[in-house]
Amino acid sequence: MADNGYLPTVVVLSGGLSHERDVSLRSGRRVSQALRSRGYEVVESDVDTSLLSRLAELSGSVVFPVLHGEAGEDGSLREVFDLLGVPFVGSIGSACRVAFDKSIATTVIGAAGIRTPTQVALPYETFRELGAQVLVRALGDQLGFPMMVKPSRCGSALGCSKVTRPEELPAAMVGAYAYGSVAVIEEFIEGTEVTVAVVDRGRGPIALPAVEIRPESGVYDYTARYTAGATRFLCPAELDPDVANSCADAALRVHGALGLRDLSRTDLILTSDGEPVFLEVNVSPGMTETSAVPLAIETAGWSLGKMCADLVHAASARGGKTDPLRASIGAR
Amino acid sequence: MLERLRRQDTRLDDYIDRYAARAHGMTASAIRALFAVANRPEVVSLAGGMPNITDLPLDVVGDALNDLVLHDGRRAMQYGSGQGEPAIREAICEVMRLEDISAHPDDVMVTVGSQQGLDLLTRIFCNPGDVVLCEAPSYVGALGVFRSYQCEVVHVAMDDQGLNPEALTEAIEALRAAGRTVKFFYTIPSYHNPAGVTQPLDRRIELLRIAEQADLLVVEDNPYGLLGFDGDPIPPLRSLNDDHVIYLGSFSKTFAPGFRVGWVLAPHAVREKLVLAQEAATLCPPVFSQYAVTAYLMNHDWRGQIKIFREMYRERRDAMMAGLTSHMPAGTSWTKPEGGFFVWLSLPPGIDSHAMLPRAVTARVAYVPGTAFYADGLGSRHMRLSYCFPTPERIIEGTRRLGEVLEYEARMLEIFGTAVEPESGRLALGPREAPGPDQT
Numbered sequence: 001m002a003d004n005g006y007l008p009t010v011v012v013l014s015g016g017l018s019h020e021r022d023v024s025l026r027s028g029r030r031v032s033q034a035l036r037s038r039g040y041e042v043v044e045s046d047v048d049t050s051l052l053s054r055l056a057e058l059s060g061s062v063v064f065p066v067l068h069g070e071a072g073e074d075g076s077l078r079e080v081f082d083l084l085g086v087p088f089v090g091s092i093g094s095a096c097r098v099a100f101d102k103s104i105a106t107t108v109i110g111a112a113g114i115r116t117p118t119q120v121a122l123p124y125e126t127f128r129e130l131g132a133q134v135l136v137r138a139l140g141d142q143l144g145f146p147m148m149v150k151p152s153r154c155g156s157a158l159g160c161s162k163v164t165r166p167e168e169l170p171a172a173m174v175g176a177y178a179y180g181s182v183a184v185i186e187e188f189i190e191g192t193e194v195t196v197a198v199v200d201r202g203r204g205p206i207a208l209p210a211v212e213i214r215p216e217s218g219v220y221d222y223t224a225r226y227t228a229g230a231t232r233f234l235c236p237a238e239l240d241p242d243v244a245n246s247c248a249d250a251a252l253r254v255h256g257a258l259g260l261r262d263l264s265r266t267d268l269i270l271t272s273d274g275e276p277v278f279l280e281v282n283v284s285p286g287m288t289e290t291s292a293v294p295l296a297i298e299t300a301g302w303s304l305g306k307m308c309a310d311l312v313h314a315a316s317a318r319g320g321k322t323d324p325l326r327a328s329i330g331a332r
Numbered sequence: 333m334l335e336r337l338r339r340q341d342t343r344l345d346d347y348i349d350r351y352a353a354r355a356h357g358m359t360a361s362a363i364r365a366l367f368a369v370a371n372r373p374e375v376v377s378l379a380g381g382m383p384n385i386t387d388l389p390l391d392v393v394g395d396a397l398n399d400l401v402l403h404d405g406r407r408a409m410q411y412g413s414g415q416g417e418p419a420i421r422e423a424i425c426e427v428m429r430l431e432d433i434s435a436h437p438d439d440v441m442v443t444v445g446s447q448q449g450l451d452l453l454t455r456i457f458c459n460p461g462d463v464v465l466c467e468a469p470s471y472v473g474a475l476g477v478f479r480s481y482q483c484e485v486v487h488v489a490m491d492d493q494g495l496n497p498e499a500l501t502e503a504i505e506a507l508r509a510a511g512r513t514v515k516f517f518y519t520i521p522s523y524h525n526p527a528g529v530t531q532p533l534d535r536r537i538e539l540l541r542i543a544e545q546a547d548l549l550v551v552e553d554n555p556y557g558l559l560g561f562d563g564d565p566i567p568p569l570r571s572l573n574d575d576h577v578i579y580l581g582s583f584s585k586t587f588a589p590g591f592r593v594g595w596v597l598a599p600h601a602v603r604e605k606l607v608l609a610q611e612a613a614t615l616c617p618p619v620f621s622q623y624a625v626t627a628y629l630m631n632h633d634w635r636g637q638i639k640i641f642r643e644m645y646r647e648r649r650d651a652m653m654a655g656l657t658s659h660m661p662a663g664t665s666w667t668k669p670e671g672g673f674f675v676w677l678s679l680p681p682g683i684d685s686h687a688m689l690p691r692a693v694t695a696r697v698a699y700v701p702g703t704a705f706y707a708d709g710l711g712s713r714h715m716r717l718s719y720c721f722p723t724p725e726r727i728i729e730g731t732r733r734l735g736e737v738l739e740y741e742a743r744m745l746e747i748f749g750t751a752v753e754p755e756s757g758r759l760a761l762g763p764r765e766a767p768g769p770d771q772t
Contacts, residue, residue: 015368017375019690022368128747158362159690170748171687177744178690209337216343226360229345236337290344299340 007040008316009061011054013077015046018069019179020156023226027287028066030294034305035064035312047071055086062315063088064308065284068155073100073284085320089311091283095259099281102184103152105258109278112257114250116278118143119186121152124177132170139185140166146188151179155282157221162188189277192270193220194237196251197285197293200262201310202317205255207248208296210268212237228290235292235299243274250276262311265293354460354482363701366689367767370698376730378717379698380767381525381673383585384648387640389632393588396627404623412619414611415603416442416595420622423629424595428581430635431557432571435597441606442617446555446582446594447473450518452609453551453578453596454481457515463507465517467495469676469705469714471525471553472766474518478707483515485707492667494531495519497538504546516549516578521569523556523672526705526716530670533566540573548576555582555594558638560671561646570597578602583625585673586638589769591621645673651724652717655731661738666717673720676702678713679738682745685715688737697733704766 012035014028015021032042045054047067055061063086071077075096081088091099099105103121110116120139127135139147149172150160159179161172176183197208212234215224224230236244251266258264258281265285268276285293287304294304370377400408415421421437428435443449450473458464460482466474468487478485486507489499500517507514519539521531531539543550552569560566570579582594596606610617628634652675656666663680677699679685686701702714717734719727 017369017372019366019369019693021372022365025368124744124747128743132747132749156362174684174744174748175687178687179694222362222365223359226365229343229348230359232341232343235340238339295340295342295344299337301337 007038008312009041009043009058010035010312011043011045011058011061011063012066013045013047013051013063013072014066016067016069016071017047018067018071019154019158020068023156023286023288024066024068024072026289027068027291030287030289030304031064031066031308034303034308037303037305038309040309040312047077052080052084055084061086062312064312064315065090066287068284068286070100070153073155073282074153075100082321087315087318087320089262089308089315091259091261091264095261096283099258099260099264099283101153102150102280103182105281106184106278108257109254109281112253114253114257114278115275117148117186117189119184121182121184123182124173127173132173136166136169136173139169143185143187148184148186148188149173149176150184150186151176152182152184154179156225156286160221162219189269189271191272191277192237192239193267194239194247194270194276195265195267195292196247197265197296198251198255198260198263199297199307199311200314201307202314205252207251208293209236209299210239210244210247211235211292211296212239213292225286226288226290231290233292233295235295239270240274243270243276246274247276250278254278254281262314263293354480357479363686363689364766364768366693367698369693370767375693375696375698376722376726376733377698378652378719378722378727378730378734379700380721381718382721382770383589383673384641384644384721385588387644388588388637392632393628396631397624399631400623400627408620408623410619412616412622414616415607416440416617417619417622417626420593420626421595423626424581427558427586427629428579428597431554431565432567433579433597434571439597439600439603441596441598441603441610442622443594443596443610444614444617445584445589445592446553446580446596447477448610448613448617449580449594449596449606450474450477450551450553452606452613453516453580453598454478454483455613456602456605456609457549458483459513461513463512463514465500465503465514465548466707467519467524467527469526469702469711469716470518470707471520472700472704474553475705475707478518484512486514487706487708487710488517490524490527490529492529493535494521494524494527494529495535495539497535497542500539501542501546504542504548514548516551517543518551518553519569520553520556522554522566523559523669524674525556525672526674526700526702527676528667528669528672528674529676530560530566536566536569536572540569540576543576544573550577551580552577553580555580555585556672558586559642559645559673561642561649562670575599586641587625587628587634591625592618593621593625642671645671645720647724648719648722648727649675651727652719652731655728656717658728659731659735661735661742664738673718675717675719677715677717679715680742680745681713682749683738683741684712686712688741691740692734692737695733695737697730697737699734700766 012032014024075093079093106116146164159176163172193213194210214232254266265282267279421440464483489496570577579597666677700716702711
């Protein structure tokens with residue numbers, strides 16, 4: 001469609017009801033601005049009960065989900081778009097469902113031959129059934145300290161803790177369960193923190209230059225992520241070419257193994273011997289002023305507007321799966 | 333391709349090395365970000381303190397503003413006096429008379445909300461490192477001001493009758509013995525934010541006696557004084573003492589916050605300094621807003637409007653009390669406000685209001701964790717509940733949801749033991765952990 005000079009209206013979805021609503025709103029504003037700079041008409045929309053009728057009215061539009069956290073990244077909304085034949089940017093629902101859950105994604109990635117941290121995923125009921133004291137001790141014995149505790153399905157480092165002593169573990173568990181019913185407890189991997197975006201602009205996925213993350217506080221937590229100046233970013237990361245290539249290769253393999261589409265961001269830890277260890281993957285990476293992906297895009301010599309436009313173009317060309325349903329929603 | 337790229341080495345803030353030390357605490361907060369969700373209609377927000385102006389007669393306000401622009405627009409849209417316009421200062425004295433405060437318009441300075449009054453007072457009195465005494469807990473906006481001027485806040489214990497006078501005496505003595513400079517004591521005697529308690533008259537007299545004896549300046553913040561539900565208002569501190577009390581007033585709760593009109597009533601010498609500070613900060617407080625508020629006061633039964641607001645807030649307070657009684661688990665207690673907007677809830681030992689906020693938001697109810705109201709990291713066993721904005725039905729639903737979250741927390745506590753660290757263990761983040769002014 002865009003080949004003929006026609007630019008579809010883009011519905012940039014941001015906000016939602018997840019814990020990351022604030023971040024999503026900021027990402028959404030930036031993506032909207034980038035698309036407008038390329039001449040697109042952009043409708044910024046929250047996720048609410050009027051969304052589907054709004055989409056029905058905007059026939060021929062493409063949805064660009066910039067939602068972080070549940071609903072946006074767990075695949076549920078994308079399944080609805082697929083069902084309704086609404087073209088959208090990004091991975092399909094089933095792939096998101098796997099990617100969003102850190103525990104399940106880690107298992108898939110491990111099976112694909114990429115090193116992953118040793119981890120367990122436990123709902124809080126397990127601690128009740130087996131006894132927290134015994135289980136906490138077992139976790140310490142098996143994983144050692146320090147260890148990481150995080151919610152299985154959440155982003156922006158919310159609910160994540162580095163636990164250095166056994167007595168810190170219960171509070172860390174409670175902190176993780178505040179964001180979801182399943183927590184991942186995993187070995188802490190010492191190393192360099194890098195993140196690699198993978199983008200497919202219609203000619204196959206390519207890895208953008210790795211971004212090295214050096215938080216001033218030593219911890220890349222929510223404050224370090226969203227306070228300008230709190231983290232030092234190096235892009236491309238200060239890595240030997242071989243190591244940089246292995247990071248890019250890991251991110252591409254993650255993207256492929258999980259069946260992701262258009263855009264993803266893989267977070268890795270590089271061990272002292274240069275081996276990338278998979279931490280997590282994001283199907284809707286942050287696009288805020290302090291996010292890593294826009295920095296990688298800029299370093300690659302692209303513009304955020306061009307990249308977003310290319311993704312919209314690809315989604316528009318793909319079209320929706322079942323266009324007729326869209327009309328039926330509008331008729332209700 | 334990678335080798336050819338020019339490396340960016342950036343902290344994404346080109347100004348990072350230029351900020352003043354006082355800006356160092358201005359960082360993003362995960363807790364504050366959660367309040368973005370609280371504004372969604374699915375969430376019952378008992379968090380923000382936005383005045384409920386649903387009952388404000390917009391036709392009356394509209395007519396007054398229309399007349400103002402047509403008949404006095406050129407003056408109303410011009411620069412004005414740094415001290416504030418004479419007409420509104422006279423009207424302010426009239427408002428204060430309702431609470432037995434006798435004042436001359438010359439001693440009043442108009443501010444951009446009482447928040448600016450607090451800012452200017454701190455600016456003219458406090459050097460970095462000076463001590464400001466505050467109640468425990470205290471108004472989050474005040475803590476933010478004191479922090480931005482690099483003051484050290486020392487909290488003074490309260491009970492269900494407000495400030496504990498013995499604790500105040502002890503704090504003054506201990507600080508002075510340690511060679512510290514205590515610049516003033518900041519207090520909200522009526523319908524306290526966040527504690528929801530009110531100092532009775534004998535406490536006020538005792539507090540003033542201590543202040544006089546210690547030659548301590550008292551800053552009295554009284555935004556809710558006219559919003560009492562039962563009987564006559566208790567005399568403000570300023571009505572009992574002219575010398576040691578600087579008084580902050582506001583139209584935000586008795587009219588509307590959007591005009592941003594408040595005031596400071598201060599002894600002459602202090603007022604002179606405040607006016608110079610005001611001129612340095614803003615040249616003059618917004619003239620149009622002052623004219624608008626004056627027009628409203630002259631053309632509308634504002635006393636009757638305050639009664640309407642009072643009844644509306646009373647109905648919501650009653651809903652909150654009923655909801656808490658029905659839905660709070662054993663071991664929870666709360667204050668019973670006789671006016672104002674807020675209830676202070678105390679949780680069973682081991683339950684942390686800060687840690688459980690994400691779960692509450694998932695359950696579609698929001699509150700402000702107690703840690704927001706302390707400068708020293710305490711307060712995790714408490715939360716502030718606001719009843720000013722939601723309907724009574726939504727308030728009751730909110731307490732029901734909160735009750736369920738607390739039950740879940742109790743189960744977590746049972747499983748993991750006292751997971752929460754003692755109250756002294758938390759990093760002091762206070763003012764960053766409250767909703768913004770535009771959040772309900």
